[in-house]
Amino acid sequence: MERILGIDPGSRTTGYGVIVSDRGRIGFIACGVIKASPQLPFAHRLNQIFDGVNEVIQIHSPTAAAIEDVFLATNPRSALKLGQARGAAVVAAMQNGLQVYDYSPKLIKQGVAGYGQAAKAQVQHMVRVLLGLPSMPSTDAADALAVAICHANQFRL
Amino acid sequence: MERILGIDPGSRTTGYGVIVSDRGRIGFIACGVIKASPQLPFAHRLNQIFDGVNEVIQIHSPTAAAIEDVFLATNPRSALKLGQARGAAVVAAMQNGLQVYDYSPKLIKQGVAGYGQAAKAQVQHMVRVLLGLPSMPSTDAADALAVAICHANQFRL
Numbered sequence: 666m667e668r669i670l671g672i673d674p675g676s677r678t679t680g681y682g683v684i685v686s687d688r689g690r691i692g693f694i695a696c697g698v699i700k701a702s703p704q705l706p707f708a709h710r711l712n713q714i715f716d717g718v719n720e721v722i723q724i725h726s727p728t729a730a731a732i733e734d735v736f737l738a739t740n741p742r743s744a745l746k747l748g749q750a751r752g753a754a755v756v757a758a759m760q761n762g763l764q765v766y767d768y769s770p771k772l773i774k775q776g777v778a779g780y781g782q783a784a785k786a787q788v789q790h791m792v793r794v795l796l797g798l799p800s801m802p803s804t805d806a807a808d809a810l811a812v813a814i815c816h817a818n819q820f821r822l
Numbered sequence: 823m824e825r826i827l828g829i830d831p832g833s834r835t836t837g838y839g840v841i842v843s844d845r846g847r848i849g850f851i852a853c854g855v856i857k858a859s860p861q862l863p864f865a866h867r868l869n870q871i872f873d874g875v876n877e878v879i880q881i882h883s884p885t886a887a888a889i890e891d892v893f894l895a896t897n898p899r900s901a902l903k904l905g906q907a908r909g910a911a912v913v914a915a916m917q918n919g920l921q922v923y924d925y926s927p928k929l930i931k932q933g934v935a936g937y938g939q940a941a942k943a944q945v946q947h948m949v950r951v952l953l954g955l956p957s958m959p960s961t962d963a964a965d966a967l968a969v970a971i972c973h974a975n976q977f978r979l
Contacts, residue, residue, distance in 0.1 A: 707924070711909050712916035741901035745892065748905020749912065752868050756910045759869035767864070 668694065670727035670758065671813030672718065673805050674735065674751040677701055679714050680805030683725040684796065686817035693796040695725055696806040701750075711753040718757035730758040731816035733808065734767040768815045773808075776815035825851065827884035827915065828970030829875065830962050831892065831908040834858055836871050837962030840882045841953065843974035850953040852882055853963040858907075868910040875914035887915040888973035890965065891924035925972050930965075933972035 666687045673680035682696035699717030701710035732755060735747055758765050771781040777791045789807040792798070795814060802810060823844045830837035839853035856874030858867035889912060892904055915922050928938040934948045946964040949955070952971060959967060 706922075708912045708916055708922035711912050715913040715917065735902065739898060741896060741898050744898035744901035745905040745908075748902040749909030751902075752906030752909025753913045755865045755868050755906065756872040756913060759865055760872065765863075765865035 667729055667817070668725065668727045669813040669816050670722065670725070670730045670763070671809040671811065671816070672730060672732040672754050672758070673808035673812065674714070674732065674747065674754045675805065676707075676710065676746045676750040677703060678805050679717065679750065679754060680803070680807070680809035681718065681721050682802070682806055682810030682813050683721070683727055684810065684813045684817065689817070691796065691814060691817050693798060693810075695721075696802050696810050697721075698803060698805045707746075707749070711749055714750055714753040715757045718754050719761065722758065722761045722763070727763060729766065729816065730763045731766045731768060731812045732758075733773060733812050734769050766816055766819075768812055768819075773811050773815045776818050777811045824886055824974070825882065825884045826970040826973050827879065827882070827887045827920070828966040828968065828973070829887060829889040829911050829915070830965035830969065831871070831889065831904065831911045832962065833864075833867065833903040833907040834860060835962050836874065836907065836911060837960070837964070837966035838875065838878050839959070839963055839967030839970050840878070840884055841967065841970045841974065846974070848953065848971060848974050850955060850967075852878075853959050853967050854878075855960060855962050864903075864906070868906055871907055871910040872914045875911050876918065879915065879918045879920070884920065886923065886973065887920045888923045888925060888969045889915075890930060890969050891926050923973055923976075925969055925976075930968050930972045933975050934968045 671682040679699040683694040685692045774783040792807045828839040836856040840851040842849045931940040932938045949964045
């Protein structure tokens with residue numbers, strides 16, 4: 666049995682989701698978003714991401730972390746911002762002794778929606794169905810849960 | 823009097839330099855590089871950067887951090903890598919309670935070499951002269967010292 670923390674990093678909003686997985690059977694534990702204050706200097710926002718991920722780990726004690734291996738075809742400027750946010754989230758997990766696993770957006774979508782080009786709404790819907798959630802998670806939280814589910818499937822944990 | 827940690831982030835090699843500044847008079851304290859093992863998974867390398875910066879702060883007790891605000895016109899893929907390395911370094915400084923100041927490469931070069939387009943070798947040479955170093959620092963360490971000097975000049979600390 667493993668408790669998996671999924672992370673969907675972003676410079677404004679970082680989604681997180683925690684699930685439990687027992688040989689392919691998955692269950693929901695928690696999900697939400699870490700908001701970085703846009704009015705603060707960027708270094709402070711990165712620190713909020715680190716603190717937020719750290720807090721989620723303290724509360725939910727995951728045993729592994731899975732994070733989207735973002736690689737988008739936009740401009741270097743935004744890639745640099747997103748990269749810093751991702752770096753802050755990754756080191757927060759590593760500093761807590763978690764192994765960090767990377768998954769491509771395509772593999773994540775395939776894992777939850779059966780189709781690598783699935784739309785955000787489809788991912789959201791399937792995450793809700795697979796985890797039996799009473800209501801629809803936000804897109805960022807759903808993406809984070811999707812990464813966690815992808816990791817569970819990958820290892821048949 | 824302020825002790826300034828300058829950081830030149832990179833996904834393979836992160837340069838660092840610590841100087842002391844007393845109302846415009848600057849002195850050398852330490853410099854070096856933090857190497858991330860290229861054979862390790864990327865998350866581990868980011869963690870090495872975090873640990874390395876953290877260790878430098880523990881040893882030299884800087885009171886502020888200055889870091890190059892990288893923004894290079896290369897592809898999004900490498901910007902994403904560099905961004906993550908920068909993010910790891912920034913949160914290490916923030917987690918130690920340091921204020922983190924960003925400086926553009928142009929301003930840094932102008933500050934030490936009097937010319938925003940100065941070559942790496944010029945920056946290296948001027949850093950050596952300004953700090954009275956007995957030998958030439960490596961380029962990464964020199965870049966880190968240059969950011970620290972830039973910060974000292976900026977505030978006439």
